[in-house]
Amino acid sequence: MADHVLAVVPARGGSKGVPGKNIRALGGRPLIAYAAEAARASGVVDRLILSTDSDEIARIGRECGLEVPFRRPAELALDATPMRPVIEHAVTWLETEGWSPTVVLVLQPTSPLRRPQHVAKAVELLYETDADSVVSVVELPLHVSPDYVMRIEDGCLVPFLSKSTAVTRRQDARPAYVRDGTVYACWSRTLIGQRSLYGDNCHPFVLSPTETLTIDSNDDWSEAERRIGEVLQT
Numbered sequence: 691m692a693d694h695v696l697a698v699v700p701a702r703g704g705s706k707g708v709p710g711k712n713i714r715a716l717g718g719r720p721l722i723a724y725a726a727e728a729a730r731a732s733g734v735v736d737r738l739i740l741s742t743d744s745d746e747i748a749r750i751g752r753e754c755g756l757e758v759p760f761r762r763p764a765e766l767a768l769d770a771t772p773m774r775p776v777i778e779h780a781v782t783w784l785e786t787e788g789w790s791p792t793v794v795l796v797l798q799p800t801s802p803l804r805r806p807q808h809v810a811k812a813v814e815l816l817y818e819t820d821a822d823s824v825v826s827v828v829e830l831p832l833h834v835s836p837d838y839v840m841r842i843e844d845g846c847l848v849p850f851l852s853k854s855t856a857v858t859r860r861q862d863a864r865p866a867y868v869r870d871g872t873v874y875a876c877w878s879r880t881l882i883g884q885r886s887l888y889g890d891n892c893h894p895f896v897l898s899p900t901e902t903l904t905i906d907s908n909d910d911w912s913e914a915e916r917r918i919g920e921v922l923q924t
Contacts, residue, residue: 696878697738704769717919721905729806759783801871823876823880825892825894838860
């Protein structure tokens with residue numbers, strides 16, 4: 691049987707940081723449209739699914755070319771709901787309908803700078819490395835590396851890490867990376883068999899800061915408007 695690649699766009703209706711952000715217009719298009727367009731143009735996605743609990747998001751998602759074969763259960767659309775059970779629900783639902791993915795991608799709508807090549811490269815890396823998963827990350831500036839940052843303990847400023855590993859000069863801090871939300875790729879066997887989006891062997895897909903932006907606040911939205919505007923003008 692040929693391998694199948696599933697892309698899931700998770701977009702619940704109860705956003706708090708930026709209310710209604712998943713269907714709010716960015717550069718003249720609903721935010722979820724950017725995820726849909728990148729997935730379709732990547733050339734590697736066989737099915738593109740929207741997981742949502744909202745009728746309005748479902749309607750707009752269909753207009754953007756997303757399949758909406760089910761409604762996400764309310765218990766999987768809470769503020770504290772982790773991503774794994776949401777994606778697992780989508781995969782399990784499709785399997786009960788007779789379609790089983792080999793590779794599962796998670797494309798969060800809040801990363802509108804995602805490009806088709808990011809999606810394709812993540813799948814390529816998954817096959818090349820045979821890792822359990824591939825996750826996009828961006829390097830943190832050295833001044834926020836855990837080696838260099840501080841914390842407050844009992845009113846005293848102390849190294850965030852143990853004193854044996856803390857550094858006093860920013861340039862001595864070790865590179866540190868953060869997941870940026872552009873793309874998560876894993877085997878279905880990792881998701882279902884290991885009950886994880888990452889597994890034990892997670893391969894990094896390092897992006898530059900200019901390639902990525904995550905919308906969590908109104909300030910992030912303003913920055914996204916600026917950067918999308920620059921893209922549209924080129």
